[in-house]
Amino acid sequence: MPEDVRTGEILFVKSVKDGIPNRDPLKDSDARRIFGEDDGRISLSDVSIKRDVRDYILDRFPDGGPDKRHFVFVRQERTEDGKLLGRDKLAEKIVAEALDKKAGLVAAFDVRLFGAVFSVKGQSFSLTGPVQFGWAHSLHPVETRYVQGTVVMPSEGETKEQGTIWTSYIVPFAVFCMPGVINASIARETGASAEDIDLLMEGLWKGTLRRQARGRGLQQPLFLLHVEYSDPFFRIGYLEDYIYLEPGRDVWMGSNPPTSVDEIMLNVDKLADVLGADGPYGDKIARVRYWLNPSLKLSRALPGSQEGMW
Numbered sequence: 001m002p003e004d005v006r007t008g009e010i011l012f013v014k015s016v017k018d019g020i021p022n023r024d025p026l027k028d029s030d031a032r033r034i035f036g037e038d039d040g041r042i043s044l045s046d047v048s049i050k051r052d053v054r055d056y057i058l059d060r061f062p063d064g065g066p067d068k069r070h071f072v073f074v075r076q077e078r079t080e081d082g083k084l085l086g087r088d089k090l091a092e093k094i095v096a097e098a099l100d101k102k103a104g105l106v107a108a109f110d111v112r113l114f115g116a117v118f119s120v121k122g123q124s125f126s127l128t129g130p131v132q133f134g135w136a137h138s139l140h141p142v143e144t145r146y147v148q149g150t151v152v153m154p155s156e157g158e159t160k161e162q163g164t165i166w167t168s169y170i171v172p173f174a175v176f177c178m179p180g181v182i183n184a185s186i187a188r189e190t191g192a193s194a195e196d197i198d199l200l201m202e203g204l205w206k207g208t209l210r211r212q213a214r215g216r217g218l219q220q221p222l223f224l225l226h227v228e229y230s231d232p233f234f235r236i237g238y239l240e241d242y243i244y245l246e247p248g249r250d251v252w253m254g255s256n257p258p259t260s261v262d263e264i265m266l267n268v269d270k271l272a273d274v275l276g277a278d279g280p281y282g283d284k285i286a287r288v289r290y291w292l293n294p295s296l297k298l299s300r301a302l303p304g305s306q307e308g309m310w
Contacts, residue, residue, distance in 0.1 A: 002193035005130065006228040006286055010180035011239050012049070012136075012204050012221070013296075015261055017173050019217020020144070022048040030169040031144050040141025044176055046133035050074075053200065054110050056207035064107070068099040070199075073108035073116055087118040091125070103191065112192040113200060130187035131200065136178030139245040140257070144169045171217065173259045179240045184232040201226060202310050205291060222296040223266060227275065227304075230286040242271035246299070267299040276303045 022044040023029040031042040054072050061070035071094045077085045085093075091105050098107035105125065106112050115129030147170055182197065201224060208221045229235060246265045251257070258264050273279055275288050288304025 002195060005182060005184050005187035005192050005194055005197055006230075007184040007232045007235060008182040008197075008226060008228040009235055009237075009239050010131075010133075010178075010182070010204075010227075011223070011225040011243070012178045012180070013139075013175065013223040013243075013266065014136075014178075014208050014219055014221045015173070015175045016171060016217040016219045017260075018170055019219075020169060020171050021176075021211075021216045021219060023169075031142065031171060034135065034137070040143070041138045042142045042144070042171070042174065043138070044136040044178070046135060046178070049133060049136060049178055049204070050110070050114055052207035052211055053203035054207075056203045056210050057109050057199070059210065061109075064094075064097055068097060069103070069107055069109065071097070071108040073105060073111050074114075091118075106191050109196065109199070112190045112196055115190070127190065128186055130183045130185075130190060130192050131180060131197075132183075133178055133180040134240075136176040137240075138174045138176050139243075140175065140249065142171055142174045143257075144171055173257070175222070175245060175261075175264065177240050177243065179238070181235060197226075201291070206310055220261070220293065220295075221291075222261065222293045223298075224291040225271075225302075226287075226289050227285060228287040229284050231284050234281075234284050236274060236281055236284075239271065239274075242274055243268055261293075261295045265297040265299060268302055269299050272300055272302050 020029075020031050020042075022032060032044070033039075033041070034043045035041050054074060057070060058072040058075060064071040073090060073094060075090075077090060079085060094108050095101065095104055098104075100107065105116065105127070108116075110116075111127060111129070113129050113131045115127045117126045118124070147168055187193075205221045205224055208219050211219055225239070227236070227239070244267050246267050247258075274281065275285065276282065277285075288302070289307050290302055290304060291307050291309065292298065
């Protein structure tokens with residue numbers, strides 16, 4: 001029998017260079033700013049990060065995997081004549097290819113974890129997923145840069161070359177933190193397993209590495225924390241408030257902000273205290289595990305186990 005999912009929390013920290021992972025179409029594709037210009041931080045939506053996980057799973061299990069439980073529902077697929085497959089047809093295809101026909105749409109990995117909502121031609125389906133992510137916010141103020149360049153393409157049959165000017169906003173360097181929660185009760189409803197949660201962690205890390213898109217910049221996973229609770233109806237909450245970057249906001253607001261991971265340190269002092277066995281929630285915590293990029297420095301060791309890289 002698959003191991004049950006425990007209620008838990010996630011923290012995921014990643015960096016980006018020379019790009020914007022999630023642009024705001026209402027602001028000329030500049031970075032998203034939820035907190036306003038004076039605050040300086042920029043943000044990424046959970047949709048962006050879920051897309052990275054889905055694309056990784058789809059690449060790793062293009063046919064649903066050997067157990068036919070790792071399909072991806074939220075994706076683009078076309079018919080042989082190039083027409084985009086609708087949500088209802090995608091659902092029918094997943095159910096038809098699943099080994100367990102009774103599993104229905106939850107044979108899709110992303111549906112078991114993230115849920116799904118769609119409505120077509122009088123049919124509707126809605127399922128809340130046990131894994132929910134918040135927005136990812138930069139751990140420091142960020143100033144975007146407006147850049148332009150020229151693309152030159154020769155015209156067929158002509159000796160002249162015609163140039164097209166392009167413009168774009170970029171972020172020279174930024175570090176983001178994204179929180180997430182896992183609900184054990186909902187996991188039982190969707191059939192999500194502990195193995196699914198393990199694969200989610202792998203997908204967050206390797207899906208970030210997999211992402212290849214010029215405008216999204218060069219991204220690197222830095223730190224991933226998974227906390228599990230013995231009480232299914234408890235969580236500490238807002239774990240992102242227990243970490244911060246050094247050297248600190250005043251330096252980042254200056255004229256010489258850090259430009260690489262080598263120039264920063266993640267302060268986890270408060271996080272270590274709150275997660276420790278002697279901390280205020282020691283009797284509520286079942287397990288703490290984390291993954292750390294060797295290039296990122298932590299202020300101190302964390303309780304729990306540091307896992308090996310995938």
